[in-house]
Amino acid sequence: MxxxxxxxxxxxxxxxxxxxxxxxxxxxxxxxxxxxxxxxxxxxxxxxxxxxxxxxxxxxxxxxxxxxxxxxxxxxxxxxxxxxxxxxxxxxxxxxxxxxxxxxxxxxxxxxxxxxxxxxxxxxxxxxxxxxxxxxxxxxxxxxxxxxxxxxxxxxxRLLPQPLPRRWNASATSAKDELRLVIKADKRITKAMFFPLDPGQIDNPAPQKLQPSVTGLKIILKKSDILLKAISVLHGVLVIPGGPAYRIDAPVRQSIQ
Amino acid sequence: MKKLRQSILRVCVIAVLIASAFAVRVGDPAPGFTAVDSNGRQQRLSDYKGKYVVLEWHNQGCPYTKKHYESGNMQQLQKEWTAKGVVWLSVISSAPGTQGFVTPSQENDYLKSMNAAPTAVLMDPGGSLGHLYAAKTTPHMFIVDPSGTLIYNGAIDDHPTSDQGDIKNSKNYVSAALQEATSGKPVTEAATRPYGCSVKYKD
CATH class of the missing domain: 2.60.40.1250 (Thiol:disulfide interchange protein DsbD, N-terminal domain)
Structure with missing residues (x-):
């Protein structure tokens, strides 16, 4: 058999x-x-x-x-x-x-x-x-x-997204044309890519701007043209080259313009 | 700020640079254009002020386009809505040498054999009209209202497959939007994720 x-x-x-x-x-x-x-x-x-x-x-x-x-x-x-x-x-x-x-x-x-x-x-x-x-x-x-x-x-x-490590967390703010995803980690993250699980939220081909810091990373994502409604959670996968992929469920706060 | 954005937009449209970096948002004025149709006539969006205009990105070799043409679904929509005074412009942005690129006479033969009934087919082998609207897929549908405002940007329906059998169970977003708009109602689903093959741009 x-x-x-x-x-x-x-x-x-x-x-x-x-x-x-x-x-x-x-x-x-x-x-x-x-x-x-x-x-x-x-x-x-x-x-x-x-x-x-x-x-x-x-x-x-x-x-x-x-x-x-x-x-x-x-x-x-x-x-x-x-x-x-x-x-x-x-x-x-x-x-x-x-x-x-x-x-x-x-x-x-x-x-x-x-x-x-x-x-x-x-x-x-x-x-x-x-x-x-x-x-x-x-x-x-x-x-x-x-x-x-x-x-x-x-x-x-090893390619399946895992939950974020316990001391890490993900949150996001929504600005006019951008979603800013903040990954709080116990280390500096210099390279990563975010993959959105829900279609029509981010502009897929737009470059993702990375702002590494000692406490992790901020990623600036351009909003999709077809995103008309506010989103409350940004779902996706964060891939860190050479490391694991993490499942992201980042609550989204609307920023005051 | 608005002025700055407008001038940036203008420069980029002229240069046909990464148009997707700029928004083609529902509620904004639809970008104006001039294009040549498959009969060699000039077509301007502004010619149709006062009418609803549907833009349909098209590639006759794409399985998702075939779904809607081999089933007769697209032709039926074209006939139904043009009969009600809507202008239907199909757009072909396939670059020479790529899937879906056709000469004007090949396109006219195709229209005849498929019994298709768009108002006109715009030939866009350089992709500038596609980039101007950030058209992503075939099909990708847009609707412009009589005042020139974009009122729909997205998929043809809610079943993102290439199976003809799914059409009967689908909600057609274009028909729904036109029905609502022409009866004076706001469009409920005004922006959806378009589905299909990627538009076969030059680069």
């Missing part, structure tokens, strides 16, 4: 459904993931695709009683094709993990058949909508890790 289902060759990508464990234990959680290996120069999109594109969509078929969590999105890269447009997504390869909740009572069943109908947009200069049916059959027994896919899941863990 394999945790590596058949790889589906699609134009500009190979796609497969993987499990971190080689088998399923009743009443436990395990991690599945859809793995994309993209042709050189081609990309797919993050949950917020930025100025164009579309994130992958998965429609799952699960045995009765099983359920799934949300996709755990690794942090993206910014892809800027020209000064007016910036997208958020992935080149090379990416694993999009989800947690599978296995029900406790699994009488008389030997295999759990899991299927997913995956739809995604793959782009270089042009974009192509693609889809594939992926399958995986897992034996029901005590769980063990599959060394090959476990390595890939472990590498992906």
């Amino acid at each position: 394999t945790t590596r289902a058949q790889q589906i060759p699609a134009p500009h990508a190979r796609v497969e459904l993987l499990s971190r464990q080689t088998s399923i234990a009743p009443g436990s959680d395990l991690q599945l993931g859809v793995h994309f290996v993209l042709d050189s120069g081609w990309h797919i999109y993050w949950i917020n695709p930025g100025d164009s594109g579309q994130p992958p969509v998965f429609r799952w078929r699960l045995p009765e009683g099983f359920s799934l969590g949300e996709i755990q999105w690794p942090h993206p890269e910014r892809m800027q094709s020209n000064p007016q447009l910036a997208d958020y997504g992935y080149h090379g390869e990416v694993l999009l993990p989800v947690v599978l909740h296995v029900p406790p009572g699994l009488n008389n069943r030997l295999l759990a058949e899991i299927g997913v109908n995956a739809k995604w947009l793959v782009c270089r200069e042009v974009c192509i909508p693609e889809h594939a049916q992926l399958q995986l059959a897992l034996p029901l027994a005590k769980t063990k890790q599959d060394p090959a896919s476990a390595r890939l899941f472990a590498a992906t863990d």
